[in-house]
Amino acid sequence: MATIASAPAHSAAKSENPDGIWSWITTVDHKRIGQLYLYTAMFFFIWGGVEAAIIRAQLAKPNMGLVSADFYNQLFTMHGTTMVFLAIMPLSAAFFNYLIPLQIGARDVAFPRLNAFSYWVYLFGGIFISLPILFQVAPDGGWFGYAPLTTQPYSPEINIDFWVIGLQILGVASLAAAFNFITTIINMRAPGMTLMRMPMFTWMSFVVQFLVVLAFPVITIALIFLMFDRVFGSTFFSVSAGGDPLRWQHLFWIFGHPEVYILILPAFGLVSEILPTHSRKPLFGYPVMVYSGILIGFLGFGVWAHHMFSVGMGPVADTVFSLTTMLIAIPTGVKIFNWIFTMWGGQIRFTSAMLFSIGLIAIFTIGGISGIMHSSPPADLQQTDTYFVVAHFHYVLFGGAIMGIYAGVYHYFPKITGRFMDETQGKWHFWTNFIGMNLTFFPMHFSGLLGMPRRIYTYDAGQGWDTFNMLSTIGTVIIILSTLIFLWNFLRSRNNGAIAGGNPWDAPSLEWSIPSPPPEYNFKNIPQVTSRYPLWDLNHPEMSAGAEHATVDAAQAASAHASPLRIETETMTAKEAGIPMPVNTAKPILAAFLMCAMLSGLLFFKNGSMTIAMILMVGGALAFAGTMYAWLYAPLEEEH
């Protein structure tokens, strides 16, 4: 492990921007925005986890009275909403931001200011939708908000309004980010970085952005229908006007199913980076891994109604959606086996990152298999809306997405901070997490098949569910302890971890060719890429013998503003390096704030003062337009 003991752990001091809070508020640097995403999303993960902990405490024993029925309903609604939209998606976004430009050899994303805007919209939207639970007025319609329960006659209070408006705000953040990353990946790759040389994380992120771009408009429209119904009295889901509740369900799940792959594919990408590195072997079947990722994304648009097997769609529709759902097992299975055979014949180092990656393979498979059990409609009629489903999706979400993200954190922490996380604590974290999660979620398979419905705030004694629920709650306690170990390790290692060099894991991709943490301009010289594993080519010529890779055509490199790849160890400021960088600006945060203010006007329009509503909506819209105007006319980089 090449460590440069003398290198400063933080190159931030070398930045042109002083490291104060203002520099973070105005930053347009993808690495800083990535970190903002990371910290914010970790906060919301704990927030959603505390909600889950209260849920589990209430369900520990039958007929408990810890929380009221109404508050419980807010808890599970916000737990699901928080985990999906405020924790996992932004955790993935943290990695998109931090890694994509580094992995493709770019100095930033295509639209750095839009990137900052996305983050701030996410933050404000997250606060908007999360705060109400402190006052017990949080959304309480479940994370999929089925109409007509969520319409005005059945939910007249303000609760659902927070959800409807909040999710639309968050949608803007995701969409803006997706357009940004699509453009970045298509257009900002270093010379020679062909699509089929892109690191697998970038590939999976690329697929995810398309899922976002195609899935989010659908939920936006569904939410707008619901909002119009609630605020302006339209009749989309009104029972008396003949509205069809299934319309909502279809629209929601056309979004909802691709959404679950939005949650898992980034974790798949991270694991596909980690396994080869820590086994010292290239990814097994790279092209197939790419195609299977694309196929999972594509098929993901044709399976949505498997969430609706109990609504009575008729045998033909049930059959079609059942078969399309089963198909997804094939590309996913390919990934599982390719990962295993990546390790086969390698030199496996059991680092924390590696443990979590292996954990993902082991645990996600269980969730995938229970997914296949759902995909058979008759069987699903016994499983749907029971704890068996809860078991399924926590296995894929906690055992898949969260495990993958933990793996990513351990793996990339040295790149982000220049220091290692503690490996011993990491191993404790892994094993407690592994045991805790299985203890929490495995018994749910049983409670579900033994008849326990989901979303119940309490249950009666004598139903045969007591033991399983107690086990689940005990498991949650272990997860909490485990998470505390992680948090301690994470926070402490930022300043006290062992110094890591530019490439502490001996990894093959571009982000490891520059110092840790990377300088603000990332690459002093844009590298010319000649293969999938450029750093292994450079450092271990023996590893790449026989592999496909092009030679650098010097003239081609020069004409393309690139130079042959070399390991950079020096960190200087962008000015010293003579690299023009985007200037910091507060316009994105201002625009984000104004947009949220504008949308929250609707809240007052329906529930409060018309004057405040008008001030917020009209004033917000005008100020927003002004800000956008100033934004678009201000140059990105300093004029020179």
Place this chain on the structure above:
Amino acid sequence: MSHYTTTGLDNRKIALWAFIGSECMLFGSLISTYLVYKGRSVVGPFPHTPWTDPATGQVYPAILDIPVTTASAFVLLMSSVAMVLAYEAVKFKNLPRTTTWGKIAGSSKLWLWATILLGASFLGFQSYEFTAFYHEGLTLKRNLFGSSFFTLTGFHGAHVTLGVLWLMSLLAIDYKRGLQPSDAPTVDLAALYWHFVDVVWILIFTLVYLIE
């Protein structure tokens, strides 16, 4: 400044096309909701057939006015033509123009004006249509037809409005410093957006207005 891009294409144009792709899902959701809800309203008025209120005996005429909408659809179509000519005018600003037609064709201001005015008159038609429907008893709240119709066409109208504003800012630049061939990619963005909005109307016109 000149930055290397992988494909040599304009970043903004890639983002815009991705955005247009995304809009397909947006309008797809809106249009399919309209179609699915068609014929399911509990009370009238209806798009293509008159309706008598059984309670009051009041007769509501069929709502949609094909001649007017044909005119407005035509107007929007022509705005697309003007738009493409505006783009050509900017792109080939430096071409020697001698004939009268050549000079007309080469005037970016003229064609931008034409696009904006045609777009604005489409919006005029739409507000006329909305008011007329309102007076005939169709509102957002009235029935499923009203809800889905106003939301769909309203969304489209909002897109047109945004496009008009965008084009107006281009026109302002044209007056301020003259749009040059180097601005063509920037104009192209607005043009692509504008044409897409037109294309959506082509579908709406057929699927909503002409099919009963």
Place this chain on the structure above:
Amino acid sequence: MSHDHSSDHGHGTDAHDVPHTKLYLITAFILTVITGAEVWIFYIPAIKESAAFLPVLLSLSAIKFALVVLLYMHLKYDSKLFGQLFGGPLIIAGGTMIALMALFGKLSS
């Protein structure tokens, strides 16, 4: 507008850099004629009541759609990438719409 990266790289990608004014005007004429035809058949009961009305109408508007997209939005001349960025979502959106119509029993009637 914005001076984000590479605002000056887009031109020169069209395959042949000459004005297409004439083509655009001819297209405009065809579009007008098709629109006229659409409305015309709407008013001819014999056609409107016939089984051919729907397919004809849909094909006509598909032609209009294609003309604008290929020529005015110059997908025909532009980088293939744009066609993919548009075509992919269009297929998914179209497929989803048709599936939804089928699920709500709107295709059988």
Place this chain on the structure above:
Amino acid sequence: MEYPNSTFNHTTDFNTAIDGIWDTLLLWGTIVFIIVEVILVYTIFKFRKRPDSPPPQMIHGNTLMEITWTVLPIFILVIIAIPTVKTIFKTQAPAPSGAIEVQVIGHQWWWEFKYPQYGFSTANEMYIPAGRTVSLTLETKDVLHSFWVPQMGGKRDLISNRVNRLWFTPKADIGTAVWNGFCTEYCGTSHANMKFRLYTVSAGEFSEWVAGQSASAAFNTVAAPATTDSSATTVATAAGALATPDAPATSWYFPAEKLPVSAKPATPVPAALTYDDALLASGDPANGQALFSRTCIGCHAIKGVPGAVSPIGPNLTHVATRHTLGSGLFPNDAAHLARWIKNAPAMKPGAQMNAWGANQYDAYGKRTVTMGGLTDAEIADLVAYLQALK
């Protein structure tokens, strides 16, 4: 019974068909699980880094192997898909003729069961004869709900503006038994409390039960019952004689002694809701009926009582033949019934029934009950009346 809501017992044809698929799923799921985990564990053990590890071979893939693990899952999926599709079509075929029909109507948060073939309506407790197909039509009066009796087979949603269907045939040999039912579509505050009971009984018991339920109220101080229900005219006249205080009906219902623990609710009563149980012994049913006609009648129907026809709340004609209260939430005994009448919203969160006890805070009406509130003694009278409605 240790697992009273298990989905694995072969108690109906529906349930059995599903369990057959489940067995296939479990078998192949386990096989896949074992294959993956065994290879995984073997790999990480065998190829862990050791001081003497040979340098890894740079293998970038192997087409043949990749084809193998693409094709093998296809075989497994086909094995799963065939019985799946067969069962979909089998269970969703039209119900065989001669079935008992039950109309299930969901309300926030209770169940209405109508027997159109017999012309009566009951709530929260449903009876069906074992060995005969029951065909349900499912509707909702408000938001979505879902009908599920785990022991009887799969669930089916109740969807506004739609009518759904579900049928199954309990096996004849399961005998006289009770099964728990649940609402499995989240429907708001008391979704968790929207439970019900399903009794499978013998054919003879069933007809006795039907006869009893079809009759007018067993206790009635009004001599000549006004029958508005024309379809039930004959029954009504026949039952007219019964409908006097002196001739209580002996309609059969599931014997309380046979109830297993799992069917006996143990929901705690809120401590703040106090009631003097001593009063219950002296309740006067006749006065209770008078009170009923002043209060409950706004929402509840009782066949034979003039004006008691409102469909808003559960039909109470034979409420005393039910074992539970508040849709499976409490045992239907005097003590619980009294508290329920005193303050239902305090007993069941969100319950859309007013509190009637004087000076109680009524969470449904969002006010404190003052004028017209019932005293504990009056409630005892009402309880006595309702408990007479066998």
